[in-house]
Amino acid sequence: MSLIEPVQPSFFPKDYAYDDAKPGAKVVPRFIAWDDEKKMPVAGSDSRRLRKQFADWMTSPDNPRFAAAIANRLWKKLFGVAVKEPVTDLDVLADATNPELLGLIAQLMKDVDFDLREFQRIILNTKTYQQQVSVTPSEGEAFRFSGPLLRRMTAEQVWDSIVLLLRGPEVDAIRTDHAPRMERLMFPFEITHDRKGIVQDREKIFAFARSLLGDRKVSNGAGGRGLFLRTPKSRGANAWLRASELRQPMPPTHFLRIAGQSAREVADDGSTEGGITESLAMMNGEITEALMTKSAVLKDTRRNRTEAEQIEFLYQAFFSRQPDQQDKERCVAALARGLELGDIIWSLLNSREFIFIQ
Amino acid sequence: MKQLLNLLDAPTRRQFVERCAAAAFGLNVIPATQLLADETNPPPHPAFGKAKSVIWIMLGGGLSHIDSLDPKDGKSKGPAGKIETAADFQVTSFFPGLATVADRMCVIRSMEAKIGVHKPAQYFMRTAYEARGTILHPNLGAWGSHYLGRSSDTLPSSVCINRRSDQGNGFFPASYAPLAIGEPSQGISNVRAIGDAGKNRKRLALLNGLDADFRKRFEDKGVNAYNGFYDDALVLMKSKELTAFDLAGETESIRTAYGNNAFGQGCLLARRLVASGVRFIEVTHDGWDHHKALADEMGEVAPVFDQAFATLITDLEQRGMLDSTLVVVATEFGRKPDFNGGGRSHHPVCFSTALAGGGVKRGFVYGRSDKLGYRVDENAVSVGAFHASVAFTAGMNIKKPAISPSGRPMTIGDGATPIRELFARRSFKSLASQF
Numbered sequence: 001m002s003l004i005e006p007v008q009p010s011f012f013p014k015d016y017a018y019d020d021a022k023p024g025a026k027v028v029p030r031f032i033a034w035d036d037e038k039k040m041p042v043a044g045s046d047s048r049r050l051r052k053q054f055a056d057w058m059t060s061p062d063n064p065r066f067a068a069a070i071a072n073r074l075w076k077k078l079f080g081v082a083v084k085e086p087v088t089d090l091d092v093l094a095d096a097t098n099p100e101l102l103g104l105i106a107q108l109m110k111d112v113d114f115d116l117r118e119f120q121r122i123i124l125n126t127k128t129y130q131q132q133v134s135v136t137p138s139e140g141e142a143f144r145f146s147g148p149l150l151r152r153m154t155a156e157q158v159w160d161s162i163v164l165l166l167r168g169p170e171v172d173a174i175r176t177d178h179a180p181r182m183e184r185l186m187f188p189f190e191i192t193h194d195r196k197g198i199v200q201d202r203e204k205i206f207a208f209a210r211s212l213l214g215d216r217k218v219s220n221g222a223g224g225r226g227l228f229l230r231t232p233k234s235r236g237a238n239a240w241l242r243a244s245e246l247r248q249p250m251p252p253t254h255f256l257r258i259a260g261q262s263a264r265e266v267a268d269d270g271s272t273e274g275g276i277t278e279s280l281a282m283m284n285g286e287i288t289e290a291l292m293t294k295s296a297v298l299k300d301t302r303r304n305r306t307e308a309e310q311i312e313f314l315y316q317a318f319f320s321r322q323p324d325q326q327d328k329e330r331c332v333a334a335l336a337r338g339l340e341l342g343d344i345i346w347s348l349l350n351s352r353e354f355i356f357i358q
Numbered sequence: 359m360k361q362l363l364n365l366l367d368a369p370t371r372r373q374f375v376e377r378c379a380a381a382a383f384g385l386n387v388i389p390a391t392q393l394l395a396d397e398t399n400p401p402p403h404p405a406f407g408k409a410k411s412v413i414w415i416m417l418g419g420g421l422s423h424i425d426s427l428d429p430k431d432g433k434s435k436g437p438a439g440k441i442e443t444a445a446d447f448q449v450t451s452f453f454p455g456l457a458t459v460a461d462r463m464c465v466i467r468s469m470e471a472k473i474g475v476h477k478p479a480q481y482f483m484r485t486a487y488e489a490r491g492t493i494l495h496p497n498l499g500a501w502g503s504h505y506l507g508r509s510s511d512t513l514p515s516s517v518c519i520n521r522r523s524d525q526g527n528g529f530f531p532a533s534y535a536p537l538a539i540g541e542p543s544q545g546i547s548n549v550r551a552i553g554d555a556g557k558n559r560k561r562l563a564l565l566n567g568l569d570a571d572f573r574k575r576f577e578d579k580g581v582n583a584y585n586g587f588y589d590d591a592l593v594l595m596k597s598k599e600l601t602a603f604d605l606a607g608e609t610e611s612i613r614t615a616y617g618n619n620a621f622g623q624g625c626l627l628a629r630r631l632v633a634s635g636v637r638f639i640e641v642t643h644d645g646w647d648h649h650k651a652l653a654d655e656m657g658e659v660a661p662v663f664d665q666a667f668a669t670l671i672t673d674l675e676q677r678g679m680l681d682s683t684l685v686v687v688a689t690e691f692g693r694k695p696d697f698n699g700g701g702r703s704h705h706p707v708c709f710s711t712a713l714a715g716g717g718v719k720r721g722f723v724y725g726r727s728d729k730l731g732y733r734v735d736e737n738a739v740s741v742g743a744f745h746a747s748v749a750f751t752a753g754m755n756i757k758k759p760a761i762s763p764s765g766r767p768m769t770i771g772d773g774a775t776p777i778r779e780l781f782a783r784r785s786f787k788s789l790a791s792q793f
Binding site: 133284 | 418419472476477514520521523524526532535536537538539541544548551552561564565567568573577578581583584587588590595644763
């Protein structure tokens with residue numbers, strides 16, 4: 001039985017080819033339930049509690065998709081590919097490349113009571129995660145999770161790695177606050193606080209807001225988001241801070257965006273594909289020049305006495321490993337040919353080894 | 359050709375590009391007689407290959423067909439009235455500039471698709487394939503590079519303005535990916551090496567030495583793509599034509615005429631790039647997702663588009679470039695006819711697009727939607743057919759499939775054929791000379 005009568009009936013396409021409905025048949029909406037016993041008493045319930053009811057229903061451990069959804073996403077973060085792709089579509093859990101694995105990690109997520117940190121600690125300690133990375137299988141070839149996939153860092157990871165090298169651990173001490181300052185206002189006139197009232201008294205409301213403002217801005221409510229006063233906070237807009245402390249999204253010309261940060265126009269829109277613009281920024285951009293000339297990593301490298309020790313320090317900083325003998329000799333020879341430590345930094349930064357996670 | 363394409367799996371990049379260039383050269387000398395070969399040996403169609411360049415305007419969010427190119431009465435009617443245009447069709451009063459160049463436009467009012475979600479719909483409109491699985495599909499810029507080779511020696515053949523470069527090369531090599539310009543008035547950034555050229559060469563040599571092991575160890579498509587991006591970036595740094603990206607080379611009055619905003623300046627940059635031989639340029643304009651306050655939001659976003667578009671068409675025409683440049687107005691989907699004064703939601707099954715220049719008919723409307731704009735009534739155009747038509751005017755032999763890395767044959771527009779009614783049988787000039 002349908003709980004909601006549709007306002008405008010929808011129909012299946014004329015060429016609908018699956019056998020769960022006839023082509024052109026009317027679509028009858030139904031409440032999503034995973035268990036007949038657990039139907040939520042929606043109809044007739046207090047409308048003020050609907051959101052809470054929905055949240056309880058969605059996050060219930062009995063919901064077969066909630067735990068699977070977050071476990072699947074974290075798996076993708078750690079392994080480079082999800083058990084069920086795309087992560088936004090968990091309609092049919094059995095369509096996962098390995099449904100048993102998806103069931104197992106969903107159960108694990110419930111067992112740790114949705115503690116994301118604990119979940120990741122366990123996954124990171126598996127032999128599977130600690131395997132050597134594999135390259136992305138070709139189209140149509142199955143991947144059996146023999147270990148994580150070689151993958152490019154996300155835009156935020158690339159940026160965070162670079163600002164850490166630029167500023168050293170002190171970067172983690174800096175927190176910014178981008179929440180707009182909201183002020184509750186009492187209107188000096190009667191207004192109905194619904195859409196109709198706001199539309200009707202729009203001009204009055206704007207005039208009132210402007211009278212309070214001074215140099216602050218009024219949002220004109222584009223997109224129906226309503227009217228509010230905000231004190232714009234520009235702190236950190238162009239600073240070398242961790243991505244999480246910057247505005248999201250950054251402007252289109254910022255390194256983060258060039259490296260694939262989502263524009264937040266649509267969901268799940270980050271990209272790690274790379275491109276010419278990004279390679280140009282990595283080779284010739286402002287942050288690269290700063291890394292080469294005035295970074296924390298450069299200063300710390302100089303504290304080492306011999307050239308060999310300096311190279312080892314840089315390898316540790318960029319790749320978390322020691323250089324082999326040949327690479328160490330290459331770098332020392334480069335220094336003898338007129339390159340400086342900053343140039344070695346340039347070469348390490350622009351390597352595929354730096355930007356890809358093994 | 360087929361053997362060459364089969365080598366897509368693991369050729370060295372350089373070989374591949376050389377082979378494509380050879381193939382493209384071959385294509386140029388074969389007359390276009392095989393096109394539309396299902397007719398009995400017709401003469402080459404005059405519109406085939408008319409467009410040397412394509413400017414693909416992408417309206418992100420979903421242009422409401424009813425409030426723009428396909429105005430309706432009755433309960434579908436939006437906040438704006440109809441206005442007359444320079445052609446014998448009407449548009450809404452949100453687009454007075456476009457109305458003045460309508461006699462140079464070919465409007466399609468019968469686009470039909472199924473995807474009503476932003477990101478997959480963008481992917482579909484850019485590639486004519488549904489996003490699925492592990493394969494990525496190319497946009498028309500990449501298809502152009504495949505069939506016709508490079509369009510310029512040192513500039514990229516494909517550029518995208520106001521968006522990044524994904525949904526670009528697809529399964530083709532990374533060298534077919536568009537160059538992304540984030541802020542058109544700043545042009546292209548970071549093209550100067552840090553320090554002098556000699557130092558840069560030494561650094562590069564060191565980089566390639568230190569990284570060689572890694573690149574050998576991981577024969578990964580992502581890593582290989584990066585090798586390609588670096589090669590292309592280095593070619594671009596040496597280009598003597600980079601002034602094409604610099605809008606400072608334009609007069610203040612022309613810059614103002616396009617509109618002092620990212621989209622307007624993007625269209626101006628596109629015109630400059632066309633003049634420098636770039637084949638495919640996408641200019642993105644976001645902000646058309648009007649769910650709630652359509653009247654207000656159209657009032658903000660439509661004038662930006664309208665001014666830039668009208669200026670672009672007249673500017674191209676005055677420079678004698680409109681006949682050889684196809685301007686495309688594409689979007690994600692249309693918007694629902696139901697209107698109660700607020701907004702409209704997504705509606706992929708019937709929407710509008712437009713073409714101008716490059717061998718398409720002028721002042722022409724193709725296809726028809728029903729009375730309220732819900733469904734297509736006549737001459738439905740799929741996104742695939744739309745792509746095939748653009749490819750046709752750009753001179754690509756779309757019957758020849760490319761072979762994806764897994765050996766699957768792929769065609770422009772997923773096998774659809776061009777809509778021949780869109781193309782002018784004669785060029786506009788020769789028509790005019792008869793009077």
